Amino acid sequence: MTTPFFIASSGRSGTAMLHKALSADPTVDMHHEFAVHTVQPLAIKRYLGLVSSEEATRILAATYGEAIKNSDAALWGDSSNKISWLIPELAALLPDAKFVHLVRDGRKVASSYFHKLHKECYDDVSNSVLQGFYDGTQPEPAPEKKFWWPVPRKSDKRAAEFRKYDQFQRISWHWSEINRVILGAMAALPEERTLFVRLEELYANPAAVRELYEFLGLEYRDEHFAAFARPHNVNRPEDKLLTPTQRAQFEAIASDMMTALGYAGRDEYVVNY
Numbered sequence: 028m029t030t031p032f033f034i035a036s037s038g039r040s041g042t043a044m045l046h047k048a049l050s051a052d053p054t055v056d057m058h059h060e061f062a063v064h065t066v067q068p069l070a071i072k073r074y075l076g077l078v079s080s081e082e083a084t085r086i087l088a089a090t091y092g093e094a095i096k097n098s099d100a101a102l103w104g105d106s107s108n109k110i111s112w113l114i115p116e117l118a119a120l121l122p123d124a125k126f127v128h129l130v131r132d133g134r135k136v137a138s139s140y141f142h143k144l145h146k147e148c149y150d151d152v153s154n155s156v157l158q159g160f161y162d163g164t165q166p167e168p169a170p171e172k173k174f175w176w177p178v179p180r181k182s183d184k185r186a187a188e189f190r191k192y193d194q195f196q197r198i199s200w201h202w203s204e205i206n207r208v209i210l211g212a213m214a215a216l217p218e219e220r221t222l223f224v225r226l227e228e229l230y231a232n233p234a235a236v237r238e239l240y241e242f243l244g245l246e247y248r249d250e251h252f253a254a255f256a257r258p259h260n261v262n263r264p265e266d267k268l269l270t271p272t273q274r275a276q277f278e279a280i281a282s283d284m285m286t287a288l289g290y291a292g293r294d295e296y297v298v299n300y
Contacts, residue, residue, distance in 0.1 A: 029098045031124040032243055033117060037205045038108035039139040040131035041226040046106040048254035052245055056100035060107040062090045064170040070112035071175045084116045092120060103244065113203050114212035128209050131226040132287050133202045133281050134269055134295045140198045142267050145287045147173045149197040150227060157172055176201060196276050203281040266298040276288065
């Protein structure tokens, strides 16, 4: 019988790295952003309350459920920020599934999204299209990734302020909000089904990699740590620190989440490619 697991994160946090590392194990049927053109729009519509939990579960059963049922591997995994909004439905649909919450310093995430996926993540035009769809003034966008980044719910106290944000501020809000949603969803699950992991610890500490492998039920060997030593999924091998303006914007939006995830008081670091 195949056991599923999911790596949930904000994106730009090592999901591609985990996909590559875990794909090397022949007992794992590993994916990165599985069925993305179905799952990403579904995830955002579920977050915004535009589809019911029942409808989301039906679609997840037809995608994830069928893929897992037809796999002959011991483990089936997906490493994807898209599933972060769908953890309650996935956990109920797949009661033996495990969930890893993978986090990274939000300043590095926001910089990576802004500089490396500039026109694919919260650009002004695509954001206005999604906002119009949510407001009921525009039709549903095509299932292209650039359109499906969430906006605050109408009940969110930041909804009006968000409409005035620039692209970097929208990205900062996304990092904070998606981690808030993951933390809430994970807290509702039994402890044995969840694991919290910082990307920085996977880079630096073999014990963190061992804990991840053992949580998933995989045999750990010392050479596995080498797979986590350098960044993956890097279309531009450069690192940019936040500008003073960006730093102030990020802190105004995401400082509470930085504290919650254990990054408060840490200096922003440089990634060496």
